[in-house]
Amino acid sequence: MSNDAKILDLFKDAPAEEPVAPRAERKIRVGFIGTGGIANSHIKAYLQFDDVEIVAGADLVDGKADAFFEKYELEGVRTYTDYKQMIAECELDVVSVCTYNRQHAGPAMYAMQHGLDVLLEKPMTVTLDEAVELCRVEKQTGRILSIGFQPRFDPNMQMIGKIVRSGVLGKIYYIQTGGGRRHGIPVGRTDSFIKDDTAGVGAVGDIGCYSLDMILNALDYPRPLTVSGYTSAFFGQNPAYYSAHPEYAERFGVDDFAAAFIRLENDIVIDFRISWAMHMDTAGDTIVLGTKGGLRIPSTECWNGTVGGPMKIYTESAGAQVEYELPILPLKGLGRVESKVRSFLDAHLTRGKAPVPTSQIIINQAIISGIVESAKQGREIKIEIPEI
Numbered sequence: 001m002s003n004d005a006k007i008l009d010l011f012k013d014a015p016a017e018e019p020v021a022p023r024a025e026r027k028i029r030v031g032f033i034g035t036g037g038i039a040n041s042h043i044k045a046y047l048q049f050d051d052v053e054i055v056a057g058a059d060l061v062d063g064k065a066d067a068f069f070e071k072y073e074l075e076g077v078r079t080y081t082d083y084k085q086m087i088a089e090c091e092l093d094v095v096s097v098c099t100y101n102r103q104h105a106g107p108a109m110y111a112m113q114h115g116l117d118v119l120l121e122k123p124m125t126v127t128l129d130e131a132v133e134l135c136r137v138e139k140q141t142g143r144i145l146s147i148g149f150q151p152r153f154d155p156n157m158q159m160i161g162k163i164v165r166s167g168v169l170g171k172i173y174y175i176q177t178g179g180g181r182r183h184g185i186p187v188g189r190t191d192s193f194i195k196d197d198t199a200g201v202g203a204v205g206d207i208g209c210y211s212l213d214m215i216l217n218a219l220d221y222p223r224p225l226t227v228s229g230y231t232s233a234f235f236g237q238n239p240a241y242y243s244a245h246p247e248y249a250e251r252f253g254v255d256d257f258a259a260a261f262i263r264l265e266n267d268i269v270i271d272f273r274i275s276w277a278m279h280m281d282t283a284g285d286t287i288v289l290g291t292k293g294g295l296r297i298p299s300t301e302c303w304n305g306t307v308g309g310p311m312k313i314y315t316e317s318a319g320a321q322v323e324y325e326l327p328i329l330p331l332k333g334l335g336r337v338e339s340k341v342r343s344f345l346d347a348h349l350t351r352g353k354a355p356v357p358t359s360q361i362i363i364n365q366a367i368i369s370g371i372v373e374s375a376k377q378g379r380e381i382k383i384e385i386p387e388i
């Protein structure tokens, strides 16, 4: 077989699917904390599994949890405005924490302290301090805490790790990543993404966490050393951006754009940018440069945590410069969100490891918090993650 054929052969097949745990005899009792937008994708996934019983839901807004479960024609589900009361009364096994970012750490810690396993939405938290506290509670309680990064279950995303780990790129030294939307400040259905007291971070946390995970996961999460970050909010704070709803500009208290230069251990640097709004179609493809090869991962027009087109490997063969295109892989079996939920349920059943573990995502969070802090201080800062 020629060298060229050998390289392509390495990446022909989608990674094998994870084995699924045997179903429990008793149904897994599921609760929801927060029944807004993303809770819909969680409940649709849970409803596909016959070993699950949707028992209860809590939302701060009176009546919201009732309306949520009625939409799915679920009867007998108990509803609350206070998640602590729900946990006290409902004998739950697991909860999906689907609250806005500022309400991630508190409910997730409380649930673990009361014996529940937790599927927590992304970004893990707003600050690194909160993330550290959360990880300590996870360790003390021995509960399972998985973070809601569904792109992890996309075979194309998994292929990035397979390529990097295969060694075909050699030693990785530079990554350009990020993503962007031209006009995509998430507002309308809710304003919880744009306010400081609910979101805490803007584009850098909301979609930046995906870009970072795409690349850091492929590199097996090296430790970050320093970051020089920049954030801005020129669109979010401009009433003209919203046409019919200029009032959002006053509520806008987070970033709509961020850029950063991040140094990682093993002499790797990341050149990062992310945008909810900008005068540009995309913030550029992700490129990974190594000593033996390069990888281009096409960006999506509206960054959504997927690969935007066939990836390309650039390398040399017999002294010639060659390129290999990797076709987009179709999803096999469960969808991304269904896999995120099922893998969490399987970890709960088997007392296995969290499918998207905090030991990795705390690094993602440390970089996001580092970008925000460095931008505030206007200088490069060290990233230090305390012992858990």
Ligand SMILES: NC(=O)c1ccc[n+]([C@@H]2O[C@H](COP(=O)([O-])OP(=O)(O)OC[C@H]3O[C@@H](n4cnc5c(N)ncnc54)[C@H](O)[C@@H]3O)[C@@H](O)[C@H]2O)c1
Pocket (backbone or CB within 6 Å): 033, 034, 035, 036, 037, 038, 039, 058, 059, 060, 061, 064, 081, 083, 098, 099, 100, 101, 103, 107, 121, 122, 123, 148, 149, 150, 190, 191, 192, 193, 206
């Ligand atoms: N994985 C994904 O694809 C994805 C997609 C969208 C959003 N998200 C994440 O999900 C989270 C929620 O986003 P959303 O679009 O559902 O927002 P949302 O504003 O529509 O819903 C959040 C809900 O949480 C409720 N809530 C907040 N604090 C609470 C508390 N302490 N107790 C009970 N209820 C509480 C709010 O009242 C609201 O109904 C965000 O962190 C976001 O980043 C993830």
